Amino acid sequence: MKKVNRRGLTLSLVLSVTAGYVDAIGFIDTGGLFVSFMSGNSTQAGVEVLEHGITAAFMPLSLVLAFVLGVTAGALVGDDDRRRVRAVAGSAAAVAGSAALAVFLPEEPWRFWILAFAMGAVNTLYLAEGRARVAITYATGTLVSLGLALAALMTGRSRSAWQRPLILWGSLAGGAVVGAAAHRLGSAISLLIAAGVLAIAALALVLRRDGRGASAT
Template sequence: MRDVTRRGLALSLILSGVAGYVDAIGFIDTGGFFVSFMSGNSTQVGVDVLERGLVSSLLPLTLVVAFVAGVAAGAIIGGNGIRRAWAVAASASAVALSAGLAVVAPTGPARFWMLAFAMGALNTLYLADGRARVAITYATGTLVSLGLAIAALVTGRSGSAWQRPLLLWGSLASGAVVGAAAHRLGSGAALLIAAIVLAVAAVGVATRFPGRRERSSG
């Protein structure tokens, strides 16, 4: 992540904030499941299978499937340069669709699948060597980077490496606070705001983000 330019970092912070925002809305509406934090859903699947039966585990399980599908789709349609904008645009479209479903089919799981798909696609913005190098929508990888950077600070190897992962985590957490507040407007309206922000970000990637020059390291 230290190789990402300031413009790339700003974009990452915006998208991470949106991810926290959307995840908070999904968490509230599903009653405790996540649309971007798949580790939590995976644990919930295991617990529900044992405690409540297979049927109760279907929603968190299908959220994991939708997230993976979003990653795959983002990797296929995305890439370097302007093609990165397509992955962000796909995320915006999926969130917008979920906003519509929140109005016409608020109890259906499809709108949560759309959100998980969108969050998965966002993680393909920075790809290198066949893997996502910046954790846009989940905190675990970012916190690992933060811990390693703190170790580097303590041992004198780097005095500033901790700043970027801390900013990324802070953006995700702050986005969750804003998302929880926006949920009071109603899920449809709150998600529409997220879709608009993602659409603007996609335009920014297409017109100004120098994708070929961006590199990142976890």
């Protein structure tokens, strides 16, 4: 996270809020599964296998697979600038598609797979050496960073490293609160709001890239 500048961090926070928002909607609609928090789905799958058999674990495992495929697709769609635009824009389109399915096919599992795919893709926003530099949707990694930063604070190695992971975690948790509230408007409307935010984020990335290109000439 240290290599991401302030503008990049702002975008990461927007996407993290959106991820928490979408995850809350998915959690409510699926009755307890996640579209961005795959640790929870993995645990749920293990419990389902033991209590109800392998077939009961299909849905949480399929969400994990969709998320991984989203990460894979996001990492393959171009170089850094193009990947960011395409990953965020593609996620916006996917969330909008899920909103449409919520209207016409509300029980269709595809709409949750699409959301998990989209949330996987946004984790490819900042990559370095084959790893995501910013944990957009997974709070566990962010909390590990927070704990390490607090250790650094206590030992005098860094006074401010704890701030970014705390803000990032707070954005994800806050987004979940907003998503749960927005769900009262209905799944379709609440997801369209998320799609709109992602579309604006993609547009901001395009304008930023074009601005750099113009300044370079």
